[in-house]
Amino acid sequence: MSIVRTRFAPSPTGRLHIGNIRTALFNWLFARVNSGSFILRIEDTDTARSRFEYELSIYEDLKWLGLDWDEGPEKGGEYGPYRQSERSAIHKAAAVRLVNEGKAYKCYCTKEQLEDLRAEQASAGMPPRYDGRCRNLAPEAMPSNAPFTVRFRVPEKDIRIMDGVHGLLAFDSRNIGDFVIVGSDGVAAYNFAAVVDDALMDITHVIRGDDHLSNTPRQLLLFEALGLKAPLFTHIPLVLGPDKAPLSKRHGSFSIEDIREQGFLPEAVVNTVARLGWNPGEGLMELDELAALFSIEKLSASPSEFDVERLKFYNKAAIQKSRAERLIELSSLSTAGHPENAAQVVEAVKGNASDLKELKELALPFLTEPETGVEEAKELSEPYARAVVKAFREALEGMAEINLDAYKDMVEAVKASTGEKGKRLLMPLRLALTGRHAGIELAGVLRLLGKERAIDRLRKYE
């Protein structure tokens, strides 16, 4: 059995988003469950749109998610180079070979000629397709210094693909016009570069989105023409938004960078993305647990829906499961006021947080002196609020120890002496102690602050 080699081949033309990451994750899981290799190839041949900063962000996002790769541009490996732009000599040699074998030809058609052809076909209600006018040019008819593209001479045949998700797919190559494999700038087109690279990198399995389904018959013809072995293809249905339209910018920003900045943990992203077209079962799982369960046969043939609520659900679970030290690091709480208490505080508040921003918001009143907002200060200046705060401070002074029973006794005492109850009793205390309307239960607030700090805070609002 050959060793499994999968690849993730992003183009560095933007930030990675949920859809890309699902492709990366499934290829990673498949490589890992088969003890194979996961290769990162940067497809940067579109020089106008590719940017190095995006390449760096791809590394950053994959590392953050824990999707490590065995071979790649900076890492190296035996099948390099792994940046497609550095493989142009290899692509060119393959194209020359196809031309010499008569399987591809130089096309001298100008842009204008091709536009005219498309317009004619459109007005005749025909699909746009190259008409093959340079297919059989005699050498003497070839202009000597004119720019040219290289087109693949598409053979007439039925193409069959055994797809991992869709099963047997049949295409008729007669619907495919001779397509460009090398542009007039000498750069290999995506379909050609991907085929040459997949073959020379010994890629055994390609898992990618359904949006590539129309490329696959072309790619299979190219593998065949080059006499190279094609990988097994699996196309996964697209990810939809809540309105059932393909997930796009319209649905909000789902770049990994934005998700990270919104306070989501990598394992929440991994667990959400893993459920887009696959069902590994319930519960937050580690990457290696997911890998152990992964198989192409279990992937779904119907489109999946990205649900932010599910991401939030896993995030809450991930926060609960995380050690305080890690959460402090991830939420940059380590730099806040009283870092020595941070671990205890984070342990106490993490159950209430659905993201790292909330966690920080919940923890800060215990690590720094709270800044009371205008609204909160106004509420605290009401006579009933001041009376409650004062009565509570007095009750607290008399307590030797603050535990749940003591807290209940104090609340009862304040209730009796002020006649306030419910929100009018508890909100002034919360506001005076934390500066905020929401947070963990008051008994917990007192425990974290300790008697002296709590008294100091209450005094300010009597």
Ligand code: GLU
């Ligand atoms: N660079 C292509 C993309 O980002 C890769 C497609 C493929 O997996 O072959 O869509």
